[in-house]
Amino acid sequence: MQTQKNKLKEVAQVFFKLGFFAFGGPAAHIAMMEEEIVAKRKWMTRNYFLDMIGATNLIPGPNSTEMTMHCGYERAGRKGLFVAGICFIFPAIIITGLLAYLYVKYGELPEVKPFIIGIKPAVLAIIASAIIKLSKKAIKSTELAVLGVLVLVVSLLGVNEVLALLLAGIFGMGYFYLKERIQNKTLSISPILLSLVVSETVVKLSSLKVFLMFLKVGAILYGSGYVLFAYLDAELVSRGWLTRPELIDAIAVGQFTPGPVLSTSTFIGYQLSGFPGAIAATTGIFLPSFLFVLILNPFISRMRQSKILRHFLDAVNVAAVAVMLSVLVVMTIDTIVDWRTILIAILCSYLTFGTKISTMWIIAIGSVLGYLLLLF
Template sequence: MDSKLKEVAQVFFKLGCFAFGGPAAHIAMMEDEIIEKRKWLTRDYFLDLIGTTNLIPGPNSTEMTMHCGYERAGKAGLFVAGIAFIFPATLITALLAYLYVKYGELPQVEPFIYGIKPAVLAIIASAILKLGKKAVKSTELIIIGILVLAASLLGVNEVIALLSAGVLGMLYFYLKSKTKSNFYSMSPFLLFLGINTTIAKVSTLKLFLIFLKVGAILYGSGYVLFAYLDAELVTRGLLTRAELIDAIAIGQFTPGPVLSTSTFIGYQLSGFTGALVATSGIFLPSFLFVLLLNPFIPKMQQSKILRYFLDSVNVAAVAIMLAVLFIMAKETLIEWQSIVIALLAIILTFKTKISTIWTIVIGAFSGFFLITIF
């Protein structure tokens, strides 16, 4: 294997083993590994990748791995990075699916997950600070970021917020560059306008097409994934809602993308073959979207008007990460144990040069000891 491909595989397999906490945390870990340590990309370009990736369907953090792999080792790097990142979650989820179908219950991993969540907050905060310094280039972009943050906290769909920020920011900066008039300085404000399982067999082709469809149109969080899968599987009688809830739970507490839920469901419906086709179906659109999108990003950077669009989308993406951080903190920091772990993670992240992966590991074991002892 080419040395660059081997490096890509190693880096993203490692990240795939420890990527807990959702897309914002995954991207924060990538920023540390790809930008800080290895310097594969500039932070500006990494930010452009984040902004554009948020505009396409699919698991954004997984698509970011594909972009980074593409930049490091070409088209082959795109596929190697994506597969390496997805593989650990898929393998772990398949194993858990086997145990679930055989024994009808999930393993007790809550104490470890309890410790990971507050540790992830510090990692996300660090990435927001670094990316924010690059994204905030003017007062107008600060205003756009604040408005997107407010919109996100009020529940506005993140894709709508990003597109609105991009289009309105692009129009504003274009008009400003043409007229130099103070009239348009108000334009950014327009932005505000456990169970024994009965396996229901289904053909592998049908299963593949169901998950291909979901992967091609999915935007948003695990809750959106739940809604899509509920419509595609539960209403058709292929899965009970209780089984779907367990599958989503597996996707939430295993590392990597929550879409590894597809592996679990595929196994429930058609064994290991089902796990393979469901996983392939839901992730295949992401590989194709990134393959088509990546070559256009340098051209977008060179276009003056599209540069305005990217700058506005980038600051909006950082604002959405900040909103995610706020919501996660509100939901996580409710007991003294989680606050202690968060403070420890802040010290490790901001006062030492320890890897984000070790911060995750230390957080997990801290959670286990604090919960089991106290």
Template sequence: MNPNLIEVAQVFFKLGCFAFGGPAAHIAMMEDEIIEKRKWMTREYFLDLIGTTNLIPGPNSTEMTMHCGYERAGKAGLFVAGISFIFPATIITAILAYLYVKYGKLPEVEPFMYGIKPAVLAIIASAILKLSKKALKSTELIILGILVLVVSLLGVNEIVALLAAGILGMLYFYMKSKARTNLNTFSPLLLFLGINTTIAKISTLKLFLIFLKVGAILYGSGYVLFAYLDAELVTRGLLTRAELIDAIAMGQFTPGPVLSTSTFIGYQLNGFTGALVATTGIFLPSFLFVLILNPFIPRMRKSTILRYFLDSVNVAAVAVMFAVLLVMARDTLIDWQSIVIALIATILIFRTKIGPIWTIIMGVFLGFILSDFIK
């Protein structure tokens, strides 16, 4: 078997077991594993992958695993990376769904999860610092990044901010450069999968098509996923809102992509078969998007005007990560316990050689101990 393929499976399975904290944290942990430790690609190209991934539907961090797997081991690597990253969360969520259906309530996991978010803040901050050194290539890009940060904190949709930054930067740098060479015809930047199917009455097929549709058009965080699933499931009477809230909570509690929520909901609606088809449906579009988009990224770098677009989007992506970090810090650092965990994690990440995974484990341990002081 291809040794690169084995390496891809090992790396992303490990990340799938420990990657808590949402897409920004997942990407930060990937940066450590792929750029710092293994040097699979340059940090600049990793930034290109982040920028382009942010512009297509689907779970950003999961699609990043697919891009990285593709770069390391070709098309087979794309599928191995994605499946390896998704698999742990899917299994954990399926077990939790079984317990939920059998006993009617969620397991008590809050004490174990309490310390993870403060620890994750340091991991994200470290990745932002490293990526910004490559992204901030000029004064103009710094200004563009600050603008994106401000509008993101004001609540502007991240996709709108990224696209606007890309177009604005592309036009500005093109006019500044006064390029003499002829520009190539634009390559397609985005592929949108439109689904307008009459859903069959067969429950498993109906479930598959619902989650396929959501996976094909979903942008944004777990809160956006809640809105999509509320419209698709609650309004159709397939699920109560309380059950949906519990499912989203489980997606937040488990490592890996929050879209593992689909496994939980699928099991609730149709047992093991439902969990399988819901999980397949919601992640399938991401595999297709990455498979089609990845070969275009090096070509985009070779085109002058698209290179300007990528540089601008990359700066915007780092700014959006920074905005996420600030919002997470505001919501997380609410007591002395969380501040202590965050400070210890910062020292570990910036002053020692301890990696993100051990920092996460430290956060779980300290969170469990210190949560007893919270009343």
């Protein structure tokens, strides 16, 4: 039996490695975690992993980063939560900080497009694999399958994913509760309690001001990198602290570096207040996630023990898989644009479904292929 120290070391190794290879956004990050945590290391069941995804989607903050914290908590307690989150974030912060220094010094970003062209098709195969495995556990009945299809449709139509998940959870909870009452012919009333505990124009700001600004964003942020762009545009550009082209460059850094897109905060913090600003911004935007997960995690298993909240989780879980599928559809349309990306997608799909090669190697292979094929 492993000691607490060994468990913490294992958590650190797993998420530090993921932090270097986690490209492609939250859906891809969660897919990689599913392989490492559930399939390979068996730290928890796929059902419980699904419960964590469902619960995490309903709180503010970067979902995939919060999932690392949940996994760390399950493996090594509260210390594991902080170790997992910090190790996952750390590689992105270091890479982004270095890029911020070079950007401020030379005024431009490095050319990484050839490598990203290959990474994106590889990520599609990894996400598809996770969706198939998770859907087998999430779709427990015909009603849940129909609910998943409805969430997929409304997500593709542009409905906010958090709203879609929440409405699916409430509808599923009410429907299955009433169905059980009718089947059991019972008039007993169960209390319903759902409490989810929830360049030249750059202005130099104090580190405290940078910290508080990003703390506010981290505490209320829902959604993708595009939502983050809107938040930061309102906080920075409208006040004249950053130009919009500089903000776009910062968001681009978060997109093409591994790990959470919120590492953008490190880049912007450096622009606003140098190294202290980078530390302040990074700490501010990620701190709420640590606190939210610390509060939420103990309630996930308890929700399973409540009959009516169990229905809520089942509905949210199938909705979460549907949202992942909608992300995959949109990413596929944006990514598969020529013969190179088609070739990489086919090869990486074979490696994902036909072999036992680690997702980390598939990402690396896709990246190298993207660079080589662009030479032709």
